[in-house]
Amino acid sequence: MNRVAITGVGVISPIGQSFATFTQNLFNGHCGIGPITTIPTERLLVKIAAEVVGFDPATHFEPRRIGMLDRVAQFALVATREAMARSALPLDGDRAETTACLIGTGVGGLNTLDDSFLKLYGQGAARVHPFTIPRLMVNAAASHITMEFGITGPAYSIASACSSAGHAIGHAFHLVRSGVVRAAVVGGAEACITVGTMKGWEAMRVMAPDTCRPFSKTRTGMVLGEGAAVFVLETLDDARARGAEVLAELAGAGMSSDAKDITAPDVDGGVRAIRAALRDAGLAAEDVDYVNAHGTGTAAxxxxxxxxxxxxxxxxxxxIPVSSSKSMFGHALGAAGALELAATVAALRSCTVPPTVNYEETDPLCDLDYVPNTARSAPIRAALSNSFAFGGLNAVLAVRAV
Amino acid sequence: MAELMDDVIDIIAEKARIDRAKLELTARLDELNIASLDVVEIVFALEERFDIQMPYNANSTQREFETIGDVVRAVEGLVGEPA
Structure with a gap:
C-alpha cells in the first residue's frame, strides 16, 4: 500500500482566489458572505450568498473557450492550474495514463441550465445554444481538466450532493494508495447560485436570512456558497523521489450511508464515517488534533x-478544536469538501485553527470547542474534515503532517 | 372562515398522513410527530392554496406555530392581509 502525499493545491473561493489568499483570510476570520451580486434578486426572499466576487473569466480564458465553459468548469480549471503549478506533477511518458482526474460536483452546470430554460420556457426562444449539453453535463469540469493537462488515466465526476468532493478525494486517495494510479488530480467544484437554485433552497426553509452562524444558539440556517478546490495526490515515494514539496499526507478516507432520511442528518451515519476514516488512516481518536466540521449552520x-x-x-x-469554515465561505455544496480540505491542510501546515466566525451564543446541544470568531495556535499533527450530505451520504477525510 | 379551517386541516392531514380526527385545534404539532420535511411541504401547500407567503424557517428556535389552531390563525391572518 502506498502512502499518499498532497503536493499541490489550488483554490477559487469567496474568501480568496488562490490558496495563499484563502489561507490568510481563513485565519483572519474574514467572512465572504454578502448581498448577492451575480444574479437578479427581486424574486428572492434570501438575498445573500458567499459568491466568488470579481471572478473574471476573461483574465483566465480565451474568448472562444469561455463559450464552452460553465462557471463551474471555469472555477475547476483555474483551481487546477494553481494546484498543478505548485506540484509540477510530471505527465510525460506513461505518467499521463497513470494519473486520474476526479472532480466532485453536486449539480454541474446550473448556470447554463438556468439560462437555457429561461430563454426556452420564459422568453419563448425557439432553440437553445448548441453548447448547452456539453456545458451543463456534470462531468464537464473533469473532462476539461483532462484536456488542458493531457491526463489520460481514469477520469469522471462523483456526485453526492454536499459530500461530492469528500467522496471524490477519498476515492482518488484509495486509487493512489492501492496503486491503480500513481497520481490523481482531484477536488470539487460548484457554481449554482442561480435564481432557480436559490428558489429551490428557499423552499426547503433552511436558509439563513442574514449570515451563517454554525454551532451558535442563534444560528438560522445555511448560506449558499460557490467555488472550487483542487489537489494533486501522488505516492509519497514518487513525491520524495522527485523532490516535490509535500503539503500533507492524505492518510485516510471514511464513507458511510445513513440509509434513513433523504434530508435529515443522522448521528449514526456520521459516527460510522468518522470511525471508518480513523481506521483507514490508522489513527486513534487521541491522535486527532483538529476537526474541520461540516458545520452548515442549520439547527439539525x-x-x-x-x-x-x-x-x-x-x-x-x-x-480538541472543532470549527466550521462555512461560517466564512458558505456552503459550496459539491465543492465544500474540497474547500474544507484546503482549510484543514492550511491548519495543519501552520498549526493554526481557523475560527468559526459569526458565533454569538452557546447552544447546550452544541457543547464542543468551536473556536469562536478568532483563529488560534494549536499543535496539529492529524486532522479530520467532515462532509455530510443530503441523501445521508457521508465522507470524512483524515490528513497527517509529514 | 370555517371553510378555510377545513382546507388547512385537510392539507395537514394529507401531507402528514395523519387521521383528520386527530387534528383538533388544540393538538400540538410536536406531539403529532410530523417529520420536518412534511412540515416544509405543508407550508408550501398552504402558500399555494391561499396565495400567501408564510414566514417559516426550519432552523428557528422560536416556533411560529405550536398547535393546529396556530396554523389556522396564521393562515387566516395572512389571507386577510392586502397582497
Whole structure:
C-alpha cells in the first residue's frame, strides 16, 4: 500500500482566489458572505450568498473557450492550474495514463441550465445554444481538466450532493494508495447560485436570512456558497523521489450511508464515517488534533454532528478544536469538501485553527470547542474534515503532517 | 372562515398522513410527530392554496406555530392581509 502525499493545491473561493489568499483570510476570520451580486434578486426572499466576487473569466480564458465553459468548469480549471503549478506533477511518458482526474460536483452546470430554460420556457426562444449539453453535463469540469493537462488515466465526476468532493478525494486517495494510479488530480467544484437554485433552497426553509452562524444558539440556517478546490495526490515515494514539496499526507478516507432520511442528518451515519476514516488512516481518536466540521449552520446538522463527534471520538471530542469554515465561505455544496480540505491542510501546515466566525451564543446541544470568531495556535499533527450530505451520504477525510 | 379551517386541516392531514380526527385545534404539532420535511411541504401547500407567503424557517428556535389552531390563525391572518 502506498502512502499518499498532497503536493499541490489550488483554490477559487469567496474568501480568496488562490490558496495563499484563502489561507490568510481563513485565519483572519474574514467572512465572504454578502448581498448577492451575480444574479437578479427581486424574486428572492434570501438575498445573500458567499459568491466568488470579481471572478473574471476573461483574465483566465480565451474568448472562444469561455463559450464552452460553465462557471463551474471555469472555477475547476483555474483551481487546477494553481494546484498543478505548485506540484509540477510530471505527465510525460506513461505518467499521463497513470494519473486520474476526479472532480466532485453536486449539480454541474446550473448556470447554463438556468439560462437555457429561461430563454426556452420564459422568453419563448425557439432553440437553445448548441453548447448547452456539453456545458451543463456534470462531468464537464473533469473532462476539461483532462484536456488542458493531457491526463489520460481514469477520469469522471462523483456526485453526492454536499459530500461530492469528500467522496471524490477519498476515492482518488484509495486509487493512489492501492496503486491503480500513481497520481490523481482531484477536488470539487460548484457554481449554482442561480435564481432557480436559490428558489429551490428557499423552499426547503433552511436558509439563513442574514449570515451563517454554525454551532451558535442563534444560528438560522445555511448560506449558499460557490467555488472550487483542487489537489494533486501522488505516492509519497514518487513525491520524495522527485523532490516535490509535500503539503500533507492524505492518510485516510471514511464513507458511510445513513440509509434513513433523504434530508435529515443522522448521528449514526456520521459516527460510522468518522470511525471508518480513523481506521483507514490508522489513527486513534487521541491522535486527532483538529476537526474541520461540516458545520452548515442549520439547527439539525450542527446538533447532530456534535453528537456524532462525541460518539466517534469519545473524551477526545471535548479536548480538541472543532470549527466550521462555512461560517466564512458558505456552503459550496459539491465543492465544500474540497474547500474544507484546503482549510484543514492550511491548519495543519501552520498549526493554526481557523475560527468559526459569526458565533454569538452557546447552544447546550452544541457543547464542543468551536473556536469562536478568532483563529488560534494549536499543535496539529492529524486532522479530520467532515462532509455530510443530503441523501445521508457521508465522507470524512483524515490528513497527517509529514 | 370555517371553510378555510377545513382546507388547512385537510392539507395537514394529507401531507402528514395523519387521521383528520386527530387534528383538533388544540393538538400540538410536536406531539403529532410530523417529520420536518412534511412540515416544509405543508407550508408550501398552504402558500399555494391561499396565495400567501408564510414566514417559516426550519432552523428557528422560536416556533411560529405550536398547535393546529396556530396554523389556522396564521393562515387566516395572512389571507386577510392586502397582497
Amino acid at each position: 446538522n450542527d446538533q447532530t454532528e456534535t453528537q456524532s463527534l462525541h460518539r466517534a471520538l469519545g473524551a477526545r471530542a471535548r479536548q
